[in-house]
Amino acid sequence: MTIPNCNKVDQFSYFDAKNERRTRYVLALTFVTMVLEIGAGTIFGSMALLADGWHMGTHAAAFCITLFVYRYARKHSHSGKFSYGTGKVGVLGGYTSAMLLGMVALGMLFESVHRLVSPVKIEFNAAILVAVIGLVVNLLSMLLLGHHDHSHTHDHSHTHGHDHHQPHSHQDHNLKAAYIHVLTDALTSVLAIAALLVGKFVGWTWLDPIMGVVGSVIIAKWAWGLMQQTSPILLDKAIDESYKQRIAATLEQADVSLQDLHIWKVSADHFCATLTLKDQKMREPAFFKQLLGDFDKINHLVIEVNPA
The missing domain is CATH 1.20.1510.10 (Cation efflux protein transmembrane domain)
Structure with missing residues (x-):
């Protein structure tokens, strides 16, 4: 492979x-x-x-x-x-x-x-x-x-x-x-x-x-x-707390529970993020990636969706 x-x-x-x-x-x-x-x-x-x-x-x-x-x-x-x-x-x-x-x-x-x-x-x-x-x-x-x-x-x-x-x-x-x-x-x-x-x-x-x-x-x-x-x-410094809060608020509007969130710098201008979500509807990660599309500071996003 x-x-x-x-x-x-x-x-x-x-x-x-x-x-x-x-x-x-x-x-x-x-x-x-x-x-x-x-x-x-x-x-x-x-x-x-x-x-x-x-x-x-x-x-x-x-x-x-x-x-x-x-x-x-x-x-x-x-x-x-x-x-x-x-x-x-x-x-x-x-x-x-x-x-x-x-x-x-x-x-x-x-x-x-x-x-x-x-x-x-x-x-x-x-x-x-x-x-x-x-x-x-x-x-x-x-x-x-x-x-x-x-x-x-x-x-x-x-x-x-x-x-x-x-x-x-x-x-x-x-x-x-x-x-x-x-x-x-x-x-x-x-x-x-x-x-x-x-x-x-x-x-x-x-x-x-x-x-x-x-x-x-x-x-x-x-x-x-x-x-x-x-x-x-x-040192992989995390992004500012206000940015995290905006992401959490956006996900909350989609009726999903945010379990874990990490956003850190991987270069001078790029951030990576990993999210763990609990969703009763078990929607695909692609749905949430599209939902977070306006957060353009994140260049690499990994989302894990688990049943509520």
Whole structure:
């Protein structure tokens, strides 16, 4: 007997392929800049160049995670190895990148506090040049990634006793994580340029580590926000209670007893649901699926009907 592949949820799309290509360009740009900065820092003895080069290295690692996620999702999108598709692969990539961002923020905070306690001599001209180069590279990377909430609208058609043909806004947490990495680097460059200019012309050298503390707090906040968006999906968070209550009210109008109801996220934009009903008339599950047809957040619905 041939088992049908019903794995239609959140398949790898044209938009994901486009995002993968953009990320590859940004990775190449970031890697070249990293090599140049580390090489120049080693030759000219500039700690500022070396530090920024290794900072670029952390972002290059994050982009490698992003590309791996896209390739893995594309490879397994039609394999049937995942019950509800590969949607969570991108979410997991976003969560992992958020963890890396958190570590970067922690490292920045530690280094900034250390420099407040033990100030070091700053080579302002070289440091300003590095910060400007980094800012230009990150602005170009942001342009390549093309951030528009990293979502797009497209149609999914699923058959569960009847056809769903609803538009969905597809959230790409994987690309969003890559974009936040670039955005944080751009932010640190802007803060560094401001602090270095003030330090050079006014003499407030303490402003440089203070800006580092500010930047680390902002980056940590972005990382926490991304973790809050992705962790509920990875943990199969249930849909909000009001949505469940609307389903229960709809079924109650059909004179049926709702015994069990579970609705959980299987990707950034898709929910699955299982319902157990008791019906005196023993109507077919297809009847209740049609009755719940307006609840378009549910992409895969399983209904069990038992005698009352």
